[in-house]
Every structure is written in structure tokens, then in C-alpha cells.
Amino acid sequence: MERLSLKDFSYEIPDELVAQEPLADRAASRLLVHNPDGSILHSSIKQLTKLLPRGTRLVVNDTRVVPGRLIGQTPHGGKVELMLLRPVDAEQNLWSALGKPFKKLSVGQTITFAGGCEATVKTRIEEGSQPSLVVMFNLPFAQFWDWMEREGYIPLPPYIARKEAAQAPESRDRERYQTIYAREKGSVAAPTAGLHFSNELWSELVTHGIIPVPVTLHVGGGTFLPVKSDEISTHAMHKESFLVSKESYNELQKAEAEGHPIIAVGTTSLRCLESFARRAKTEGVDTLLGQWQETNLFLYPETKESRIKPWAISGIITNFHQSESSLLMLVSALIGYETIRKIYEEAIAERYRFYSYGDASLLWLPSD
Template sequence: MDHTPLNLEDFRYELPEHLIAQTPLGDRSGSRLLVRHADGALQHSMFRHLPEHLPAGTLLLYNDSRVLPGRLLGQTPHGGRLELMLLRPLTGPGHRWEALGRPLRKLPEGSTIQLASGCVATVERRHQDAAQPYLEVSFNLEHEAFFDWMEKEGYIPLPPYIARPDAQSAPASPDRDRYQTIYANERGSVAAPTAGLHFDETMWKALREAGVETAPVTLHVGGGTFLPVKTSALDAHVMHRETYRLSRKTFAAIERAQAEKRPIVAVGTTTLRCLESFALRMREQGAEGLWDQWQDTQLFLYPRHKHDLYRPWAIHGLMTNFHQPESSLLMLVSALVGYENMQSIYREALAQGYRFLSYGDTSLLWLPD
């Protein structure tokens, strides 16, 4: 058995530019679906046929986080262009956020950013030594007034591989609705949990009619999801921080499904990270008092060797889109299905011309027996 550690280069593959989906399909459920069965067989299907691939009684867990229009465009008092990407609100006095800023050289501590409609941001602190350098910024609008302003003046924080030559604020952007799941509820993400973008109301109804149970979790996707892994040694990578919550009601649904030996499927890697982060804490201190509480996670799941398989707490299958080369998401998929299996899945998806990344096609991966 090969015990050579996997490194970053082992997760490199050639992704043709024409396979990177730049726009969503006209029909949310019109995407293709690549099914990996537990025995390793691959099947080509369509997302609209998803109920046929989920046994009656399946518990489908999904991330109900809502994307904020948290990309803010502004200028210095002297007219220089500035941009902020909000990451997460901070507790304490005033209305403050963690944010990415560019160009950083124009954003010293104490500087101000003039935003639309009289909103002003002030750089309170710079965190240069962090794995992902960020700012603490305060705003002259409080809480709900700020969220109302952001919905009118903010921009949808699309991934850098989706080109939009003429940026439009959220109300005018065609991405406002399509870069949001139909079940988005808890505001706080800077990127969509994209495996859920394929669901529409018709599919949700079809799943219920097929006897599929659904339950939400919440994980607010952080800006670090756009950052590549840069260290060749995977154990040297510092994962970005995200906030999650698992409700007592969803926890009870998971326990029922486990007791009744029904399959559980996670919609997206963010749902899986929420579940596994909760499970790790639960093993340390028990579930009592953990549910319904916001927690932070920097969980990084990856295979250390080609033969490694990660056994998750609850799920038997994962729905997920096709991910970037050398990304932590690709490594997570490899940990669940196995490194060689991941390579086979991606070779097949590339050969068959599947659309990749956020607005692309999707897969249903049943975990190995």
C-alpha cells in the first residue's frame, strides 16, 4: 500500500475555460446530474430526475444560509476607487464587520470609504498577519438600517471565475435571484451554497411526493471559499473560519433517520462541513447544549494518502457541483469517496462536457460501501 503523502499537485487537473459555467441555465433543474453509485458505477442523468435516485425515506439536509450583497464599491475622500467584501459581523459596540479590502495600500487604519447614499465605512484595524489578511470596519448605519442599505446598494459577491464586465448593484443584477437558493433564509454568506442552486419549487414538491424528508442546517459561507490552497504540504494549509448552527429539530431528524436506517444525503460541501464540525464537538462534550448555538469552524477535510477514506458522522451521500483544481472542496470530495474514485469521476465529467463550478452541473455521490 502506498503511504506517500498526497500534496497540492496531486489535486491539479486541466479545466478547459469553456467548461466553466458563466451563467445559470434558464431552468434551475435543467442541469445534468452525474450519479456515483456505492459500488463505483457512474450514471449520467438529469437533475430533474433526482427523485428517482433517492430512495423513499431519504433525509435530505440542506444549507439555508442566505447570500448577502456584501461586495461594496466606494472611494477615498479624494476619489480613488476602493472595494470591500464583507465577511462577517462582529460583536460589541457599533456596527462593525470583518472585511476584505482592495487595494489594501489605500486602506490604512483610520481611513474612510465613501459608499453610496451617504454610507461611510471606517477602517478600525488591519489584520496583516492573518492567513487571509482582513480589516475590521465600522459603518455609520446601524444593524437593520445597514442591511436595508446593503440590499439596495450592495453587489452580489460572485466568484472571481464568473466574469461580469459591467457590475450592477443587487436590485438590477440578474444574479440577485439565481445566485441564491430558493430556501435561503438565514442571512450571512458571502458565497452561495451552490449545490442547492439546482432546486426549484417543482423539484421540492416532487421530492416530498417521492417520500423524501428535508431538513435545514446553517453554515455561513466565508470569503475564504474563493481562495486556493497554496501550500504544497496539505497539513500546512490554514482553513478559513466559518460560522454554523445545527438546530435541535434537525438533530432529532438525523437521529430518527439513523435509528430507522434510512439514507441521509447532504446537499453541498457546506452542509457536510456543518454536520462534521458539529459531530466533532459533540464527541468532545455531548450534544446537549450544542444544538441551536452558533459555533465557529475551520474544519479541513482531506485525504492524507491515496487509500484514505473519511467516514462521516451521518451521511451516506453528497450532492455537489464540480470543483476547481487544487481547491479544498476537491480535497473534501476525495476524502469522502477516495482519491482514485475522485479522479475517475472528474475524468468522466470532463470527457462528457459537464459544466463546472458554481453555475455548472452537479453530482450525487453515494459513499463507498
């Protein structure tokens, strides 16, 4: 069988289908439903109470987006932008970050930010698909979080255009680029499938007998990075922290035993579950529950015929992803390469809104 390459995940959409703003009502988004038999239904997020059986578990990523896009300057006045990926050492307040302009950020370089914060470049990491830095901030770790909430910028994806980015306290994206159930601070990108749930819809789902199951995966800035290598197996994912609690694990075990569907809300929830399940095979469940772990799991189909068999889940709620992205590869591995291509062709023809602020899909795993 012929192996898939990067160009196999390429597609084009009209610019006007890229959603630039969230809808006034979070739950007003359209929903493309892929049924287990392969049929497609055009519905809406508000119909989830009718589409999901009572007892369905919704696995949600309760990570909270922090304003991890930082804009400063060098001692000579040059503009520098950092996109924080994840903390490396809390005691020293070391962070992994993407930096622009990378070529001019040498080891020992200092970067000054508003509000009394400075960073020093400690390490340059030039191997891999995306060069990165390790930087140390002069503020204590806890104080740094407070400073970032005041002075940082909401890390919107590059395809969302903002003429003048506002700092987090004034940004109109501060609340809308955040799920209503966000709890654990640590992401620099939103788990966007969860943005569709309003408080009203959430209450309706719970009343209907849908049971939320929280997990945490802190989404790093690497989620914005495209796959660059034509041989996709060589793509290196940035590490991200994740946690599955004992309570959530027991809830999923109960759902499986009772035969209730388990739906992952977003690719990050799915990657969290799959990372946990794969490590549990070698390390044991009890050693992982309630403990922070790291993952760089990259899920993709090797051929047009190959699919992964995920742990526990019956389907996924997810947005429509960028061409040639690792997220598009993930859903192709889950549902099937040819099936996802047909779904995206249909979504484009039906004028669905794409990407982070766009519409959603409910993809049930194929029955075959």
C-alpha cells in the same frame, strides 16, 4: 505512505466548460452519479425522485446570500472593494472583510460608499493565507443590512465574468444565485449545490417521500480563496458561523435509527454536520443544539489511500469544484482521492458544466 500536496489536486478544463450563466430551468442540470460500488451513471437532477429512496433525508443549508461585495472610494478618490466575510460585533457593526487594494488600506483609513455609508479600517490582519481587515461601518447594524440590500453587489465568484456588475436590486443574479429555500441572511457566497432545486422539483421530492432537513452555515468570502501552500495541512480556513437545530438533529437521529439514507446537499451542509459532530464529542450535543457556533474545519485527505468517516451521511450532492480548492480536497477526503480524479476526468470527457452555475454530482460513499 506519501503525503498529498497542492499539486496533487491540480487539473485543467477547457474554458468553455466553466458555466457563466445559470440554465433557464434550475432543475435542467445534468447529474453524474457515483454509486457505492464505484460505477458511474450519467443522469439529471430531475431524476432524483428515482435515484433517492423514499425516506431519504436531504440536509440543506438554508443560509441566504447577502450582497456583501461593496465598492467605495478613499477620501482621495481611489477605488476600494470590500468583500465582507462575517460580522464580528453587531453592537459596533464591526465586520471581517477582504479588501482591495489591501496595501493601501491602513488602520484609520475611511471608505465612503453610496447611500450615506462609511467604513473605517480598525485592524489589519496580515498573517495567514489571506490578509484581511476588520472594518467598522457608521450605520447601525440593522440599518446596515437594509443599506447593503440596496447598494451592495452580488458576490459572484471571480470565474463568473460580468462586464458590468449591477447593484443587487438590478442584478440578474439576485434570484438565481440564491436557493429556493434560503432563509437565514448571512452568506456572501451561495451553497451552490442547492441552486439546482426548482420549486416544482422540490414539491416532487417531498411528494415522493424525501424529507428536507435544514441546517445553517453562513458561507464567508473565504470560500473563493485558493489553497496557496504546497503543504496543504498549513492552509487556514476563515471562520464561519453555523447552527444545527434540535428538530433537525432529531430528524437525522430518526433517519439513522430507521436505516434511511442521509444526503448532504453541498459541501457547506457537510461541513456544518461534521463541525457539529466533532464539537459534540467534547462539549455534548445538548449544549450545541440551537446555538450559533463557529468553525474553520478543513477536511482533506493526507494520502491517496486516506478517507474520512463522516457523521451520519450516506452521500453528498455537490457541483464540480475548482482545481486546488479546499472543496475539491473535501470531496476527495470523502469519496477517495483516486476516485474523485476519475470522476472529474469523466466529467470533463462528457462535457459537464463546471463550478457554481454548472452541473452536479451525486456521490454515494464507497461501500468498501
